[in-house]
Amino acid sequence: MTTTTTSTHLFTTRSAPLRHLYKLYFFTFLSLTLSLLYYRFTHHLPYSHHPYLILLLILSEPSAGPPTFHSPNPDRLPEDLPCVDVLVCTADAAREPPAMVANTLLSLMAYDYGPERLAFYLSDDGASELTFHAVALAAEFARRWVPFCRRFGVEPRAPKAYFAAEEGGGGEGVEFRRVWGEVKKLYEDMQEQIAYAGSTGTVPEETRKTHKGFREWDSKVDPRDHDTILEVLLKGSGKDRDVEGNPMPTLIYVSREKRPEHPHHYKAGALNAMNRVSALVNNAPFVLNVDCDMYANNSQALRHAMCFFLDPEQGHRIGYVQFPQSFGGLTKNDLYANGVKRIYEIEFFGTNAFNGPMYAGTGTVHRRESLNGRKFTPDYRPRLEDMKQGMGSGNVNWDELEAKAKVVTSCNYEMGKPWGKEMGLMYGCAVEDVFTGLVLHTRGWRSVYCGPEREAYLGMAPTNVNDTLVQHKRWSTGLLQIFLSDYCPWTRGLGKLKMGQIMCYSFYTLWALWCMPMLCYALLPSLALAHGIPLFPKASDPWFAVFAF
Numbered sequence: 001m002t003t004t005t006t007s008t009h010l011f012t013t014r015s016a017p018l019r020h021l022y023k024l025y026f027f028t029f030l031s032l033t034l035s036l037l038y039y040r041f042t043h044h045l046p047y048s049h050h051p052y053l054i055l056l057l058i059l060s061e062p063s064a065g066p067p068t069f070h071s072p073n074p075d076r077l078p079e080d081l082p083c084v085d086v087l088v089c090t091a092d093a094a095r096e097p098p099a100m101v102a103n104t105l106l107s108l109m110a111y112d113y114g115p116e117r118l119a120f121y122l123s124d125d126g127a128s129e130l131t132f133h134a135v136a137l138a139a140e141f142a143r144r145w146v147p148f149c150r151r152f153g154v155e156p157r158a159p160k161a162y163f164a165a166e167e168g169g170g171g172e173g174v175e176f177r178r179v180w181g182e183v184k185k186l187y188e189d190m191q192e193q194i195a196y197a198g199s200t201g202t203v204p205e206e207t208r209k210t211h212k213g214f215r216e217w218d219s220k221v222d223p224r225d226h227d228t229i230l231e232v233l234l235k236g237s238g239k240d241r242d243v244e245g246n247p248m249p250t251l252i253y254v255s256r257e258k259r260p261e262h263p264h265h266y267k268a269g270a271l272n273a274m275n276r277v278s279a280l281v282n283n284a285p286f287v288l289n290v291d292c293d294m295y296a297n298n299s300q301a302l303r304h305a306m307c308f309f310l311d312p313e314q315g316h317r318i319g320y321v322q323f324p325q326s327f328g329g330l331t332k333n334d335l336y337a338n339g340v341k342r343i344y345e346i347e348f349f350g351t352n353a354f355n356g357p358m359y360a361g362t363g364t365v366h367r368r369e370s371l372n373g374r375k376f377t378p379d380y381r382p383r384l385e386d387m388k389q390g391m392g393s394g395n396v397n398w399d400e401l402e403a404k405a406k407v408v409t410s411c412n413y414e415m416g417k418p419w420g421k422e423m424g425l426m427y428g429c430a431v432e433d434v435f436t437g438l439v440l441h442t443r444g445w446r447s448v449y450c451g452p453e454r455e456a457y458l459g460m461a462p463t464n465v466n467d468t469l470v471q472h473k474r475w476s477t478g479l480l481q482i483f484l485s486d487y488c489p490w491t492r493g494l495g496k497l498k499m500g501q502i503m504c505y506s507f508y509t510l511w512a513l514w515c516m517p518m519l520c521y522a523l524l525p526s527l528a529l530a531h532g533i534p535l536f537p538k539a540s541d542p543w544f545a546v547f548a549f
């Protein structure tokens with residue numbers, strides 16, 4: 001049994017062995033399903049769902065086919081890495097508790113990457129004082145948490161998960177125990193303050209004096225109608241330092257301007273606004289976006305992503321690197337399949353052979369240029385030297401920044417500009433992520449799916465049937481909308497995408513079609529039974545073998 005392995009400098013690609021067996025399995029399955037269709041026809045049995053099933057089965061072939069694995073070699077990375085801007089979004093303090101947002105931010109701020117090269121932007125579409133409070137507390141606690149993680153190499157770096165796990169994970173010895181105890185105490189204090197504010201619904205007067213940002217909530221703020229609220233909570237470029245004197249990364253809280261008469265384009269609008277704010281500070285060549293309900297579980301993930309972008313042979317073609325979304329706290333036996341394991345454990349590895357996976361909305365590192373409208377051309381060869389400019393140069397004018405950031409986050413800013421159409425995340429679709437990924441692929445970029453052994457992100461998925469239905473309705477209608485739009489993979493993609501990729505995109509965007517076979521499978525057996533129609537041939541009939549398979 002051999003595996004095909006190709007190795008370039010910074011990452012290794014390995015294809016699954018026995019690729020022909022996958023094909024053999026697929027064609028056996030397909031021919032048996034087709035013969036079932038024939039049997040249903042000739043025996044006048046209910047068969048209406050079969051054509052859909054066969055169509056979906058054929059379209060699923062590339063993604064369900066043999067997996068291709070890309071493994072990064074971070075030991076070979078250059079020392080001086082390019083900056084990364086990290087965009088985190090939250091939208092509703094009631095559904096996305098401020099303590100969770102703080103925890104996600106802290107896990108990201110503790111990335112093993114070099115704090116002076118990172119800048120964090122928290123977009124709060126809920127314009128909540130409680131979220132602002134939690135983020136401001138997280139900024140202070142980070143001065144202690146980040147050096148602690150770095151010094152003892154602890155994992156995971158989300159404090160909640162870390163302290164909930166085995167006591168004192170990551171080290172031993174008297175010194176470790178002492179520091180661990182101190183940091184835990186500080187963390188619990190922070191948690192208590194967040195919880196207290198949550199229980200009273202407001203922030204204590206004393207705390208409100210610590211940041212000018214709180215003044216924005218002196219009068220009531222309507223999340224759908226307010227000015228931009230923005231505060232730089234940590235200044236990078238060596239200004240703010242942790243307890244050991246090392247530079248802290250930049251951290252900025254932003255709640256963009258909202259007016260009822262202006263469409264805000266949900267998460268896509270939020271990310272585009274953050275994209276512009278981050279361009280005013282470091283304008284990092286790479287942008288990581290993470291939903292606030294997913295914490296970083298692997299402190300190496302960013303270094304892994306860089307292995308792909310900086311690879312001397314293939315890096316320049318890569319538009320984005322997608323990490324899996326893994327979920328904790330699912331229902332027993334994952335009753336509603338909200339873990340979407342099939343996608344992240346099977347299909348995305350299959351898409352690696354066809355220019356890479358869809359953009360899944362979180363745990364994604366984008367090349368800023370490709371996200372912002374650049375088409376891939378074979379002569380595109382970004383130089384590491386150019387990518388390294390930006391942070392650390394100390395030339396950010398922090399006073400001017402707030403004023404400039406307010407301009408680029410105002411409702412009118414995008415008027416007459418290509419944002420949402422040719423630049424940034426695409427507007428007008430409920431699954432802005434898949435849509436945007438498709439556009440990037442049609443512009444010639446490749447993507448890479450990287451599934452590290454230690455899960456890169458761990459998050460929350462819906463746990464009740466109501467939330468699941470809302471999510472699935474949004475996904476299935478949004479995806480179908482793409483199939484029926486100008487960006488139908490068969491029209492926009494022909495000549496630009498690989499055939500396997502067109503099939504993958506069709507498989508996902510036609511996801512709503514699954515309702516046909518599903519409904520039939522749910523209804524037909526009981527209907528057939530009630531009318532005395534046998535659904536299956538007798539055991540003595542040769543056709544029985546096909547059914548038994």
Ligand SMILES: O=c1ccn([C@@H]2O[C@H](COP(=O)(O)OP(=O)(O)O[C@H]3O[C@H](CO)[C@@H](O)[C@H](O)[C@H]3O)[C@@H](O)[C@H]2O)c(=O)[nH]1
Pocket residue numbers: 089090091092096123125265266267270290291292293360361362430431432433471474475
């Ligand atoms: O007006 C909005 C609405 C949502 N969000 C944020 O967008 C993210 C995703 O929203 P969520 O309600 O959690 O949706 P999910 O169904 O969990 O999201 C999945 O599906 C989306 C596409 O539909 C992807 O963008 C997400 O990354 C993916 O996790 C969250 O961080 C929200 O805070 C905003 O910033 N502004």
Ligand SMILES: [Mn+2]
Pocket residue numbers: 291293460
């Ligand atoms: Mn979510």
